[in-house]
Amino acid sequence: MNLTVELTTDQIIDFVQQMPPGEKREVLLALAEQAETSRAERMAYAEAQFRKLCASRGLNWDTMTEAERENFVDDLIHRETTIDHTSNSVVVALKNYQNHHYKDDRSELPREIGDEVYTNPFAFLIGASFDRGMDWKQAWEIPYQIKLRGKLDPAILASMTEEELSLLLESLPRKPRYGTERGAKTLKDAASLVHDQFGGDAAAIWRDVSPIEVKKRLQNIYDVAQGIASMVVRILHDDWGMFKGQEHEIDIKADVHVKRVFQRTGLTHSKAEEEAISAARRLNPKFPGELDWPAWKIGKDWCFPTKPQCNSCPLTAVCGKHIK
Numbered sequence: 001m002n003l004t005v006e007l008t009t010d011q012i013i014d015f016v017q018q019m020p021p022g023e024k025r026e027v028l029l030a031l032a033e034q035a036e037t038s039r040a041e042r043m044a045y046a047e048a049q050f051r052k053l054c055a056s057r058g059l060n061w062d063t064m065t066e067a068e069r070e071n072f073v074d075d076l077i078h079r080e081t082t083i084d085h086t087s088n089s090v091v092v093a094l095k096n097y098q099n100h101h102y103k104d105d106r107s108e109l110p111r112e113i114g115d116e117v118y119t120n121p122f123a124f125l126i127g128a129s130f131d132r133g134m135d136w137k138q139a140w141e142i143p144y145q146i147k148l149r150g151k152l153d154p155a156i157l158a159s160m161t162e163e164e165l166s167l168l169l170e171s172l173p174r175k176p177r178y179g180t181e182r183g184a185k186t187l188k189d190a191a192s193l194v195h196d197q198f199g200g201d202a203a204a205i206w207r208d209v210s211p212i213e214v215k216k217r218l219q220n221i222y223d224v225a226q227g228i229a230s231m232v233v234r235i236l237h238d239d240w241g242m243f244k245g246q247e248h249e250i251d252i253k254a255d256v257h258v259k260r261v262f263q264r265t266g267l268t269h270s271k272a273e274e275e276a277i278s279a280a281r282r283l284n285p286k287f288p289g290e291l292d293w294p295a296w297k298i299g300k301d302w303c304f305p306t307k308p309q310c311n312s313c314p315l316t317a318v319c320g321k322h323i324k
């Protein structure tokens with residue numbers, strides 16, 4: 001017969017203390033051995049990580065002397081502390097720039113185009129869907145031009161074939177960056193999403209739902225990926241006052257300007273999109289997307305791919321100037 005006896009921690013300690021000295025010693029030695037094994041495992045894991053880091057910097061951990069290893073670890077700690085310190089200063093400077101200079105897109109667009117995209121949610125959705133790889137003002141003009149042709153209506157556009165939509169886009173003075181055939185798919189999907197799933201009301205896509213859900217819905221549109229979806233959510237927050245209290249779900253749109261500024265200032269090591277998004281989440285967790293507009297604006301107006309204007313740049317005092 002098997003009996004199970006449940007003991008409290010205090011009872012176990014009492015029990016061990018009452019054991020004869022020889023048996024007590026055996027128990028204590030067994031416990032100490034186990035603790036030593038866990039410690040050895042942790043040390044082996046740490047050493048494996050250092051080995052990998054060394055290899056990524058062209059060094060060999062196994063052939064280094066103790067002094068070289070100590071120097072390597074010291075440098076690493078110093079470097080990470082410096083990066084964090086610099087990053088925090090850059091984040092503060094970006095937020096400061098946002099607070100003092102932010103302007104909504106409406107104020108920078110020709111009046112009739114700005115009025116259209118800021119009063120008609122469907123026009124806003126179409127303009128945003130085309131805002132990739134081309135001058136943003138030209139992208140936001142597309143819905144206005146469609147309106148001038150009497151077709152800016154989800155029911156009308158959803159009922160047209162892709163060939164007809166492609167011809168419509170061909171007739172515009174501003175064409176989508178990636179061609180009218182791809183543009184027709186984007187237009188068809190956007191109109192069908194609004195017409196078929198939201199009763200013709202584009203604003204219903206983002207009404208009373210979380211930023212994450214809005215991004216998921218928008219990515220059902222052809223060629224609308226994470227970046228555009230994040231931009232839409234960020235604009236809805238900044239310019240339309242939506243998603244209050246849910247800012248932690250709003251990411252940056254890591255476009256070429258944002259990625260370049262992040263890398264040159266030292267917020268990231270590379271110009272990879274995922275690294276920029278993660279850096280914004282890590283460095284400004286309450287509202288990662290807050291870093292989007294100021295980094296984009298600085299990238300567009302000062303931090304040019306060649307000949308960046310560091311002397312007059314608002315980030316010059318805090319920027320690492322990692323210009324390659």
Ligand code: SF4
Pocket residue numbers: 261264265298302303304308309310311313314315316319320321322323
């Ligand atoms: S322009 Fe110069 S100072 Fe400004 S973000 Fe770019 S590299 Fe930094």
